[in-house]
Amino acid sequence: MMWTTLIAGLILLSAIPSGLPRSVYDVEGRSKRSIDLNDVYYSKMRQFRLPNEVTATSYHLDIKIPSIEKNEFNGHVKINLTWSNTSDRITLNIHQNLEISKVGIRMIQLPPDEAKKGAPMEVNIARKERQRFKSWYIIHLEQMLKNGSACEVTITYYGNLTTNETTGLYKSAYMDITGQKHPFIATYLQLDNAQKMFPCMDEPPYKATFKLRVSYPAIQDFKACTNTPLISRRTIDNSIEEEFEETPKMSTNQLALVISDLETIFPREDVNEIEGRKLQVKIWGRKEFLMSLTKVPDKIVKIVNYLQNYFNSSLGLPKLDVMAIPMYSASKASDNWGLMFFKESELGSPLVWTTAYELFYQWIGQSVTPYRRNDAPVNKALNSYLASMATLDLNPDEMEGKWPMTVLYSLYYEFAQTAPFSRVAGIRHEATWTKAELVFRMFNYTFGHELFQKSVRNFFHQQSKEDRRTFYANDIFTYLNDLANETNNLPPGLTINGIAASWINRDRVPLVTVIRDYETRKINLSQKVYLRDVPPQSTAKVSYQWDIPIVMQAEDNLNFHNTKPTVWLRKELVPKNLTMSDITSKDNFIIVNPEEIGMFPVNYDSCNWKMLSQYLQGPNRERILPLTRAKLLHDAWNLAYAGELCFGIAMNMTLFLKQEKSHVVWEPVFTMIHHVGRRIEGLDVNFKFEAYIQSLLKPLYLELGENPQPDEPSWKTHMRGLMQNFLCRTGYEPCIKEARDQFKKWMIDEEPDKGNPVANKFLCPVFKWGTNEEWEFGLQRVINFPKTSLARKQNERTYLLKTLAGCPKDANKIEKLLQVSVLDQNENFTDADVQLIFSMLTGSATGYKTLFNFLQEHWYTVKERFQNKTYLWDGIINSATSSFNTHEGYDMVSQLYLDHQTEFESADAIIRKALRVIKQESIKWNEENVPVIDAWLKENLSKEDLEAIAAATSISTTAVPTTTD
Template sequence: MLKISNLGICLWLSAVAHCLPPDKVSAGHIIKTRSIDLNNAHGLAMETRLDRIVEPSGYKLDLEPYMEDGIFKGKVSINVTFLKDSDVIVIHCSHDLKIEKVDITVSFFDGHKVEVTEVTRDARKPIATLHLNKVVPEGSKGNLDLSFNGNMETEHTEAFFKTTYMEQEEEKIVLGTSFRPNNARRMFPCFDEPEYKVVFELSVVRPKNMVALSNVPVEKTTEIEGEPNAVWDHFEQTPPMSTFTLGLVIGDLKQVNMSVFKDRLGNNIELRVWGRTEYVPALVGVMDKILLVYKQITQLMKSPLPVSRLDFVALPNYQGVKPADNWGLIIFKESDLSSKGYLQLSQEILYQWLGSLATPVWWSDAHINKALVGYLAADIAFKVNGGSEMEGKWPMTVLYSIYYEFSKRYPHSRITGMKQETACTKIELLFRMFNYTLGAETFKKGLRMFIESRKFQSFTGDDIWENLNAAARTDSKIPQDLNIKDIVKSWIDKDRLPVINAERKYDSNTLVVTQKVFLRERPHDVPDASKMSWLVPIIIAREDRLNFSDTVPGSWLKDKKELAIKSMPKKEQFIIVNPEEIGPFPVNYDQHNWNLLSNYLQGKDRLKIPELTRAKLLHDAWNLAYAGDLSFATALNMTLFLKDERHHLVWDPVFTMIDHIGRHICACMQGKFMAYVRTLLTPLYEELTKNETEDEENWRKNLRTLTKNFLCQAGYKPCIKEAQEQYSKWMEAKNPDEGNPISNQYICPVFKWGTIKEWEFGLQRVINFPPSRKQSERTYLLKTLAGCPIEESKINRLLNITILEGNGNFTETDLFLIFSMLTGGSQGYTTLFHFLNNNWDVLKEKFISKTNLWDNLITSATSQFTTEQGLELVSNLYVAHQGEFASAEHIIEKSMRNIREEAKWSADNLPVIEEWLDAYLAKNGVKDESKSFFET
C-alpha cells in the first residue's frame, strides 16, 4: 500500500494545483465556508487510449462536495480483471485531480493487498501509472481503491462543475456534471473510455435543503453523525454504462411534474421535469412534449429503456453547447428545455438508447451514432408536429449544404471540424436513403436488431450496417450481389458526391444511366475523379404512372459501368430520377426530358409532383448549369413555373441561385438580371403582403422577409421609396450620431440605389461614431457602405478617404472588412482593382510591410473576375509590376489560373444567359430600369 500525504501529493502532482485543506476531513463540512479561493481552471483532457492491462467491471464511488468552496473529495473502489501478466496498472486521472491513497487487493494472492511502490504521472497525458511490487497474473481479479480530491469547474459547465444564480435576491449554488466526451477523469480516477460499460454505485453528500439527482433513484438516505444539515444519498446500482454517461445534479430544484409512462411491453418509467422555483412556470407544458416524443421513440425502438426514471433538468446558468445526456438524467439550458420544439427533445431522448444503452466503441464511431440520432430525431419531429419548427425544410437544409461543400475543389477548406460535420451529415442522409430504399418497416427491423444485439455493450458502425443488411436480406429488399456495408463504404470513403446522368434513348424507350463526380467549382482537375464511383439506388417516377410513394429501387448503379433500363415511357412523357431526394445526389437529363419537365411544371397538373421534388428539379438544373454540365437556357426555363408557385420549399433554392448567379455575371448584364429578379419575385411578394397576421406561420414571415430583401437589392421601386422615407428620419434627426432610429433592413437599399448625399451621410456616421455605442452597429454600417453600392463614385470615395487620405477613424481591421465586402459584386471588385492599378506605387509603399493587409488587398482586387476582359486586366497588372508583388506573388498567379477557368465558363454561358434574359424580358414587357435610380 502507498499512502501519500497532502503535502507530498501537492509537490508530486502539480505546482499550481490546490490541495484539500486540513479542515475538509468530514462530510459535515459541505455546509461550511472558507475565505480562500480553491477554484482551478481546467483544460479539456487529451484523448488517450489506455494500454489493455486491466479492465473494470464495476465502480463504487463516494463523493463529498464542498459547495461553497468549489472543491470535493471522494473514494472510488473499482473491480478490475487483469488481461495479462503485469506489474503496473494504467488509469485515467486528470492532472488537477489529487490521489491521496491507493490500495490494491488481488484474489490471486488470497485477497491480500499488493503494494503500490510508486505512482507516476505523464506530464502531457491525463493518465496515472500504478507500479506494483509484484507481477499479477493474467485473469486475476481485484479491487483498486483510491482516495482523491479536486476542484470543481467554475469557468465552464463541464466535468464536475459549480454554478450560481440569483433567486429572490439570494445567491444559490447548483452542482452538475457533463462528462462527454472524456471528462469523468476530472472528477475521479477511472477507465474513461466509452467501451468500458460497467455498473456504478454512487453515494454523495448533499445539504438537506437540496435534492440530488443521478442516473438512478436514491436507494436510501443516511444521516451524518454530528452534522444536522447534510445527509448521504446512496443511489441504486446503475445498469452497465460508460463513464461519460454518469450524471449528477445537486441543487435547490423543484419537481415541476411527473408522469408514469407505460410502454406496450408493460414497462413503467417515471418521466420528471425539474427547475428552480422561479422558473417552474416556464416549464409548464414541457411534459406534454416529452410524452409525445417518448411515445414515438418507444414505438420505434421496441426495446425498453432499462432505467426506472428519466429526469429532465432545466439547470440555471448551464452553458453547454448541447444538453448533458447522462443516462436517465438529461441536463438542459433553461431556455432549451422551456422554449425549444420537438427536435432537440427527440435527439436527447434518443441518446438514451443510441449512446447510453448501446455506445460507440470509440469517438471515431460517434459521428455515425450522431448521424443516426439526427435522422431519427428529424423523422420523429415531423411525425409529432409536421416538422413546423424546421419549416419543413429538412433534409434540404443539410442536403444542399453538402452538395455545395463536396463539389468544391478542396472540400471543408481542409478544416477538420467542418469535415467531421459534413461526414456526419452525409451519413444522416444515407440513413434516410435506406429508410426509403429498404422500406420503413425493414429499416426499423434492422435498427431494433442492432439495439437488441448491442444493448449494454459498445458498437462500431459495422454493427449497424450488418444488422440493417440482415433485415434487408430477410425481407428481400436488397439484391443478392449487394450488401449495406459495401453501399455505405462507397459513400463515406470519399469527400465527394456523384451526379447521375440519365439519358433517354427515345427510339428504343431505354434509359442509360451513368455517374461521375459532381464538381461545381472550377477547375475540375480533381485527382482520381475518373476512378470514383458509388453504389447508387435508381428510383424513377414516370409521367405515365406517376407514383411518388414507391421508393424501392428498380435497380442499382454499380461502379463506373453504365446501366441500361428498358421499358421507359413514350417520348411525350417525362421521367424523374431520384424523386424526393431519396439519395444525396443531383440528376442530369437529356435536353428533351428537361423540356418535358419544364412544360409539365407550367401546366395545371404540376402539383402532382411533390414540393420537395419540384425544389429538387429546380435546384439540380441551376447547379448543373453552374457546374457547366447543362445549358443555362434550360436551367432558367426551369424557373418559369415559379410565376404560379407559392410553396416556400420550392422557393428556398431560388434565392441561393439569384445570389450565386448574380455574383458571377458581368456588370454589363446586372441590369437585365435584376429586372428578371424583380419580375420573378414581385407577384410572390405582393401575395405574401396580403392579409398579414401576427400569428401566421413562421415560414410565411421568413419567405416574405427574404423576398423583400432580394427585391430591394434588385431595385424594386416601392422598396427603395420606403427605405428612403425611413432613412430621411435619421438624416433629419437633431443628433444623428446618438443612434440609428431606423431598422437595418432600410440601410443597404438606400446605399445601393439612393443618392450620393444619402450615402455620404452614412459615411459621416461611421467617421463620427461615438465610442459609447456598440461597435457592432458601426461594423454593420461600414459593411453596408462598402458592400451595397454599385456606383463606382461611392466606392472610390470610401477607398480614397480610408486609404489615400489616411483618415484616422478607420483601422486596419476596417480595411480588411472593406476589401472583403467589395468582393461581393462585380462593381465592387472591379472598382477596387482599378483603384489598386491607378495608385500602385502609393499602395505598395503603404502596405508592403503589412503582409496580411497587402495579401488581402491583392486577393480581393484580383481573384473574383470571371471573364476574358477580367483576365486581361489582371494579366496586364501582373506584367506591369512583375517582381513587385512580394508575398502576394503566388496570390495573383493563382488568381490568373482561376480566372482562365472561369473565363471559359463565362464565354460559354454568359451569351446564353443574356440571350435568355432578353427574350424573357421582352416577352414580359419589362425594361431594364436600374439606371433611372441614379439620375439624381
C-alpha cells in the same frame, strides 16, 4: 439544429487530426473494420489509451462537499476490477488537479485454477506511479495476476470544484429576481472529464455500474439528483447525506450529479408502460424560469413515447430528469442516462428536433455506447436522422422546407468545388457525419421504413444484451445488411457496408445522367463525379464510382410512396454505364431520384427536360411533390451552371414559378439567383436577368403581403424576408421607400450613436439606392461607434461596415470609404476593418472595379501603407483582380501585372492565379452561357420590360463614374 452549421457553410470547428485508425480491436483481439468517419470528438481525444488487461466492473463513489464557499471536495472510491490477461499493474485515469491521500487493495476472487489449489487471497502494492502527462495513475503490484482474478481498490483523494468553466465537478450560481445569489454544484463529464471528479477508467468501452453517495451542507431547499432514484436521505452534523440506487452498466462520462435548489414540474400526460416499466419524467429549473417550461414536460413525454415505440424498448431506467441548468456554457446538452442537462434557452424552445436529438442518445449513445470515440460520428449521424424522422412525425411544420434540402444542397455546392473545403476546412468534419445521416435516409427510402426500423431495433436489442453494451461504427450497417439479404432487397454482390463506405468516405457526390432512346425504348444510365467549376488543367482527374439506387417515377404512374430502386447503378460496371428498358412511353417524362432519395443530381436528355418543364407549367403540377419539384429546378440550374446543360433548358424550368406557391420549391431559388447573378454582375444581361426574377417574385410577394400577420407560420415570415431582400436589391420601389422611411428615424435621432433603431434588412437598400447623405450618415456611425458601451455590440458595427462597403452601386461612395480607411488611415478603422472592406467589394462589379481603379491610381501609396502587413497587401491584390469575367477585364489585370511585374512580391502568385482563373473559367463561362441567357430573356421578357431595361442601362452607364469592361 446541428445541421444549421452546414446551411451557413462558414462555421469553423476545432482542428481535427487526420489519419485516424480505420480498424479497432476489442479486448479479446477481435478485429472489426469500421467506416472511417471524423467528428469534433477527435479534437479532444487523448493520444494515450489505457491498457486493456484490467477493467473496472463497478464503482462505489462517495463525494463529500464540506463547504459551498471553499470550493473543495473530498472523495472516496471503491473500484472492483477484473483481469482478462496476465498483468501486475492497474492503470487508471486521474486529472492532475486531484490529490490522492490513501490507496488500498484486496483480492476478492482468484482465477479458477488457483482457487482449486487453495492459493492464498493475497495481493500487495509494490509502488504507485503518477504520469501526469498521460493523466495516468499506475498501481504496480507485487504479484502477477492472471485472467479471472478480481480485486477491490480503494482510493481516498481530494480536489477542487471547477469554478471558471462548465467541466468536471463544477460550482456555479444564478441570481433570482430579488438579486439573491443561488449557488449550485453540477457535473459535466462528457469526453474525458470524469477523471476530474474521481480516479477511473475514463474511456467509453469501459462500462461499469455506479453506486453514488453524496454529502453536502444542509442549505435550505438543497437536494441532489443523479442518474438513478434516491434510496435514503439523512441529516448528519448539519450536512445532508444522500444515497442512490446502483446504475446499470454505463461509461464514466454518463455519470451525472446536480446539487441545487432547482424546482420541478411534472407532465400531465403519462409515459406509456412498456416491458412492465413506466418511466417517471420530471423537469427541473429555477423558480422564475419554470413558467417558460410549462409545455416541456408533455413534449418530453410525447417524444419518449415515440422513441419507446420506435425501439420497442423502455429507457431502461425508472426515471428521467431533464434540467434547465442556469449559466450552462457547455457547447451541447449533456445527455447523461436518466439525467439530462440543457441550456435554459434550448429546453424552453417549442421546437422538437433538439430535444428529440438528445433523447435519442438515451437509447443509442448511453444505453448502447460507441466502443471508441472514432465510432461516435456514425452514432451522431443515426441519432440526427432519427431525430429528424421523429420531428417530421410529431411536428412536421418545423421541418418542412428545411430538411433535408438545406443541408443536402450545401453539400452539393461544397463537394462540387474543385478543392472541397479549401476555403473553410473545419466544416469537413461536420459534413462527414451529415453525409452519414443522409446515407441512413437513403437506406430508409430504398429498403423501406419497416425494414430500416427493424434493423435499428435489432441493432439496439442485440447490442444492449452484450456484456459491454457497446458498438462499432459499422455494426448498424451490418444489421441492415442482414435484413436486406433476408428479404432479397439487395442485388447479389452488394453489401450495405460497401455501399455506405463509398458515399461517406468521399468528399464528392456523383452526377447521374439519364439518356432515353425514344425509338428503341431504352434508357442509358451513367455516372461521373459532379463538378460545378472547371478544374485547372493541372488538377488530377478523379474517377470515383458509387453504388447508386435508381428510383424512377413515370408521368403516367406517379406514386411517390414507391421508393424501391428500379435498378442499382453499380460501381463495378465496365463500361461505366447501364442500359435498361424504358419504364413508360415516349410521350411521358420520367423522374429519377425523386424526393432527393440519394445524394446526387440528375441530368436528362433535352426531350425529357422539355416534357418536365411543360408538365410543371400545367394544371397537374402539384401531382409532383414539392421537394421533387424543388429538386428538378435545383438540378437544372446547377447543371447549367456547371456546363452540363444548356441554360435555355434551365431557364425554361423556372417558368412554372409564376404559379408556384410552395415555399419548399422557392427555398433554393434565391441561392441560384445569387450564384448566377455573381457570374453576370456588371454585364448588360444582368438588368434583364433581375427584371425576369422580379417578375417571378412579385406575384407571390404581393400574395404574402408586406407585413407579417399574427401567428403566421415561420416559413411565411422567412419567405417574405428572402423576397424583400431580393426585390430591394433590384430596386423594387415599395421596398426602397420602406427602407428609407425606417432609416430616417435613425437620422433624426438626437443621439444616434446610442443605438441603431433600424433593422439590418433595411441597411443595404438604403446604402445602395439612397442618397449620399444617408450613406455618409452610416459612415459616421461606424467612425463614432462607441468602443466601451455595454449596450452596443461590436457585431452591429461590423454589419454596418459590411453594408457600407458591399451595397453601394455608386463608385463615389466606395472611393470615399477607401480614402478614409486606407489613404487617410483614420484611426477608427482597424486593419481587420480594411480587410473586411476589401472582401466586401468583391460582391459587386462596381465594388471590385472601383477597388481596381483605386489600386492602380494609388499603387505606391498603398504599397507603402501595407509594406509590413502582407495579409492586407495580398488582400487588396486578390479582391481587386480576381472577380473580372470578361476579355476587357482580363486585359486590365494583365496590364497592371505588366506595369508592376517586379513589385507584387508576396502577391505575385495571387495575381497570376487571378489571370488564369479569369481566362480559363470566368471568360469561358460567360462566352458559353451569357449569349444563351440573354437570348432567352429577350424572348421571354415583355416589350415594356425590355424598353425599361434599355433606359435603365443607359442611365446607369452615365451615372457610375468607373471604368467599364
